[in-house]
Amino acid sequence: MLKGKRWLSITMVVVVLGVMFVAGSVWASPGDKTTIHILVRTGAEADGMKVAADYYNKNVTPQTGINVVIDEIGRHGYLTRVVTMLLGRSPKYDAAFLLSNYVGEAASAGVIEPLDGYFADKQLYPYDKEKVGFLPVSFKSVEYKGQIYAFPFVISTMFLYYRKDLIDDPEKLNTWDGFLDMAKQFTRSHNPDSPTEFGTVMQGKPGECMPKEWYVYFWSFGGKFFDENWKPQFNSPAAVEALQYKVDLVRKYKVAPPDVDTYEYMEVLSALATGKVPFAIQWDAAYGDIQRQTGGTMMNIAIRQTPCKSGVDPAAFTHTWTFPINAYSKHKKEAFKFLAWMTSDPEGSLWVAKKMTIPLPTKQVFFNPDVLSVNPQWEYMFEFMKAYGQAEVAIPEWPMIHDTINTFFSMAFAGEITPQAACDLVNTKVDDIMRRGGYYNK
Amino acid sequence: MFMTSFWEEIGKDKTVKYLLIIPVIVALVGVVIYPFAYSIWLSLHDVTIMNYFHPPFSGVDNFVRVFSDPFFWNSIRVTFTYVFLATVMELLLGFLLASLMNRNVKGTAVFIYPLIAPLALSPVVVGLMFRMGLNRLYGPISYYLNLLNLPRNLLSDVNTALLTLVAIDIWQWTPFVFVILYAGLQALPKEPFEAALMDGASGRQRLRYITLPLLKPVLAVAIIFRIMDSFKTFDIVFILTKGGPGKSTETISIFIQRMAMVQGNVGLGAATTLLVLVLITVLTQVYVKYFSLGEKKR
Numbered sequence: 001m002l003k004g005k006r007w008l009s010i011t012m013v014v015v016v017l018g019v020m021f022v023a024g025s026v027w028a029s030p031g032d033k034t035t036i037h038i039l040v041r042t043g044a045e046a047d048g049m050k051v052a053a054d055y056y057n058k059n060v061t062p063q064t065g066i067n068v069v070i071d072e073i074g075r076h077g078y079l080t081r082v083v084t085m086l087l088g089r090s091p092k093y094d095a096a097f098l099l100s101n102y103v104g105e106a107a108s109a110g111v112i113e114p115l116d117g118y119f120a121d122k123q124l125y126p127y128d129k130e131k132v133g134f135l136p137v138s139f140k141s142v143e144y145k146g147q148i149y150a151f152p153f154v155i156s157t158m159f160l161y162y163r164k165d166l167i168d169d170p171e172k173l174n175t176w177d178g179f180l181d182m183a184k185q186f187t188r189s190h191n192p193d194s195p196t197e198f199g200t201v202m203q204g205k206p207g208e209c210m211p212k213e214w215y216v217y218f219w220s221f222g223g224k225f226f227d228e229n230w231k232p233q234f235n236s237p238a239a240v241e242a243l244q245y246k247v248d249l250v251r252k253y254k255v256a257p258p259d260v261d262t263y264e265y266m267e268v269l270s271a272l273a274t275g276k277v278p279f280a281i282q283w284d285a286a287y288g289d290i291q292r293q294t295g296g297t298m299m300n301i302a303i304r305q306t307p308c309k310s311g312v313d314p315a316a317f318t319h320t321w322t323f324p325i326n327a328y329s330k331h332k333k334e335a336f337k338f339l340a341w342m343t344s345d346p347e348g349s350l351w352v353a354k355k356m357t358i359p360l361p362t363k364q365v366f367f368n369p370d371v372l373s374v375n376p377q378w379e380y381m382f383e384f385m386k387a388y389g390q391a392e393v394a395i396p397e398w399p400m401i402h403d404t405i406n407t408f409f410s411m412a413f414a415g416e417i418t419p420q421a422a423c424d425l426v427n428t429k430v431d432d433i434m435r436r437g438g439y440y441n442k
Numbered sequence: 443m444f445m446t447s448f449w450e451e452i453g454k455d456k457t458v459k460y461l462l463i464i465p466v467i468v469a470l471v472g473v474v475i476y477p478f479a480y481s482i483w484l485s486l487h488d489v490t491i492m493n494y495f496h497p498p499f500s501g502v503d504n505f506v507r508v509f510s511d512p513f514f515w516n517s518i519r520v521t522f523t524y525v526f527l528a529t530v531m532e533l534l535l536g537f538l539l540a541s542l543m544n545r546n547v548k549g550t551a552v553f554i555y556p557l558i559a560p561l562a563l564s565p566v567v568v569g570l571m572f573r574m575g576l577n578r579l580y581g582p583i584s585y586y587l588n589l590l591n592l593p594r595n596l597l598s599d600v601n602t603a604l605l606t607l608v609a610i611d612i613w614q615w616t617p618f619v620f621v622i623l624y625a626g627l628q629a630l631p632k633e634p635f636e637a638a639l640m641d642g643a644s645g646r647q648r649l650r651y652i653t654l655p656l657l658k659p660v661l662a663v664a665i666i667f668r669i670m671d672s673f674k675t676f677d678i679v680f681i682l683t684k685g686g687p688g689k690s691t692e693t694i695s696i697f698i699q700r701m702a703m704v705q706g707n708v709g710l711g712a713a714t715t716l717l718v719l720v721l722i723t724v725l726t727q728v729y730v731k732y733f734s735l736g737e738k739k740r
Binding site: 076077080083084087106108109110111198257258259260261262267270274276277400403407410411413416 | 458461491492493494495513566573576577578579580594595597598599600680681682683684685686687688689690699700703704705706707
């Protein structure tokens with residue numbers, strides 16, 4: 001009796017598991033379509049990607065049989081979570097939105113797919129690359145050991161945003177000397193008649209943006225990251241001068257709020273959009289955000305090139321948000337086809353650019369009159385990047401270098417060490433990182 | 443009837459019993475034992491993102507590197523300061539509030555709901571709320587601090603940043619301690635207090651010789667929960683300061699996240715995690731032993 005019941009219970013468990021498995025398989029395969037999952041961070045990117053996916057699923061899926069699903073995860077710690085997901089070798093997501101700085105690291109780990117072969121296949125990439133016209137700096141940022149590892153998708157740079165109603169002669173802001181003079185003029189502790197309490201703001205919080213904003217100062221003071229033998233130059237006179245200048249804006253001249261070391265994109269954007277400061281260096285994405293927040297009036301805010309030291313060129317910082325394909329995806333070709341449509345198809349890329357107001361780094365998008373009528377700042381942006389575009393170095397060690405800069409520069413901003421000491425410490429650490437990475441022996 | 447006897451008989455069968463606990467064992471191995479063993483393995487290898495799948499064996503190198511890193515010791519100092527200040531203040535304030543509420547004055551129940559409201563907020567929301575509130579240019583908290591002639595740059599000053607984070611922790615978690623202690627106070631027997639009153643014991647004597655000893659097990663739970671929770675504080679620090687200004691608020695959680703996830707030194711991060719695990723285990727054991735000894739004496 002017991003034996004019979006034991007087998008009955010085991011059979012019941014097996015039957016239930018079997019039914020669940022079969023039901024799961026049926027639900028998981030919607031007809032003959034292949035579903036791909038794209039991972040994007042919450043916010044404007046995810047909202048825009050969902051609109052793009054909807055359009056694709058309605059209009060293009062009938063021809064390709066590819067159904068696109070956009071999955072989103074929060075912005076805080078997004079990049080580290082994506083890298084962790086990729087290292088988990090899970091096929092759950094077919095492609096992910098990733099900053100170009102992390103492409104080298106992920107490529108060297110072998111968790112993202114090299115795409116040269118895909119681009120060469122006319123079935124998968126039926127577009128004329130020359131006609132599409134990707135900005136070279138954007139493709140350079142997704143290369144690792146001569147191979148392409150991702151689709152450049154959103155190129156970003158930084159402008160100087162300023163209030164036209166307060167600044168009559170914006171040319172004065174072309175140099176760092178002029179920038180400081182103007183900042184003093186609009187700081188109440190220097191000029192009691194100033195309409196604003198502080199002359200400028202900056203992103204001083206340790207994290208993704210603080211070092212990137214410093215690079216604008218660094219390059220425009222004449223600095224460069226490495227010499228021809230990969231020896232770091234983070235304590236060169238230009239580097240020290242750039243950091244000293246930036247720290248002095250806060251600590252010596254007090255033309256920026258003293259709490260800027262807690263400021264990121266959001267704080268600088270709010271300071272500009274609410275008219276609390278007359279000018280600040282900020283990401284190009286802020287243009288659209290200010291437009292939205294001010295109902296399209298822009299509150300008399302305009303953009304221009306970031307300042308530079310007299311006799312040195314200005315620097316247009318560029319980095320690219322990209323879409324690499326998960327090396328462990330089961331639908332790599334399908335993911336590639338969708339990404340190719342979104343970035344390179346004459347109809348698809350223009351539609352995406354118009355609807356998402358995303359600066360796809362291609363001539364096809366940047367010079368389209370319809371797109372320009374919605375985003376007039378892109379014409380200037382393209383010219384600025386073309387003339388002065390500079391990017392971080394596409395090596396796998398870059399995240400480590402980035403964190404080293406964060407660590408010691410944050411201490412310099414806090415007044416714990418001098419800018420000279422901070423630059424020396426960064427250089428020593430980076431030297432160690434490069435040596436460990438095998439770039440040189442001594 | 444049939445079903446009852448069916449399950450009873452099944453319950454007597456050893457094979458079925460073992461079969462039924464397999465899912466629990468699998469879950470335990472999957473979420474506790476395997477990750478723990480994997481952490482040990484990672485800590486003994488020089489794992490970075492780049493060599494993640496084929497890292498070289500490095501022995502105790504990672505532990506040596508952690509011990510010789512001044513930022514590690516700084517993060518330990520910051521964490522202990524944070525844990526100590528937050529736990530002590532939350533206990534004092536929580537006990538004070540619980541005692542006030544325990545007097546059963548009419549209408550006090552109305553205050554309980556607003557008091558425990560911060561508990562309902564996620565640390566991320568709390569972080570964003572204070573991030574905007576403390577902003578020098580447009581934050582309302584900053585505005586009122588200015589009206590009161592108090593320092594405004596609380597998060598950007600190395601001398602006040604950590605204390606501000608502790609204050610935010612106290613604001614959010616005192617209600618938790620209050621709820622536990624209030625429940626404990628409500629459950630205390632009335633007789634010892636009545637006897638003490640008859641004997642003429644003062645309020646202070648009743649607190650020291652009756653309330654606190656009787657409340658000891660509840661206090662122990664509240665303390666251990668708060669110590670463990672504040673030890674691993676991450677979200678609020680990450681959102682408000684990311685360890686800055688300088689390294690003045692870099693807790694051990696932020697240090698580990700920076701090592702393992704930002705720098706990609708996974709082996710180093712794993713070694714630090716294990717060291718912290720040992721530290722917490724030792725502390726917890728000492729603490730539990732202390733409270734157990736107290737029980738025996740009593």
